[in-house]
Amino acid sequence: MSLAEIRLVLHRDEEGRTELIEQKLRWIRSQRAQLADAESFLEHVIGCRHDLLSRCPDCTRYASTYPPNKQARPPCG
Numbered sequence: 001m002s003l004a005e006i007r008l009v010l011h012r013d014e015e016g017r018t019e020l021i022e023q024k025l026r027w028i029r030s031q032r033a034q035l036a037d038a039e040s041f042l043e044h045v046i047g048c049r050h051d052l053l054s055r056c057p058d059c060t061r062y063a064s065t066y067p068p069n070k071q072a073r074p075p076c077g
């Protein structure tokens with residue numbers, strides 16, 4: 001977070017504070033979900049026995065969701 005964002009978040013009476021906090025929380029949760037997906041995929045490929053990604057339903061499922069249709073950058077306040 002930028003210093004301006006931290007200042008905004010820390011002052012209860014600042015306009016847009018709640019919206020910024022909610023936006024940041026959505027981004028954090030989105031990033032957490034993407035990391036969990038990537039972790040699951042990497043854990044899977046260690047033991048995946050398929051010679052082609054397209055022959056493995058689990059690999060195919062992960063590949064079909066990449067790149068995630070989610071915000072890649074943190075929101076700016």
Ligand SMILES: [Zn+2]
Nearest residue numbers: 048056058059
């Ligand atoms: Zn696989």
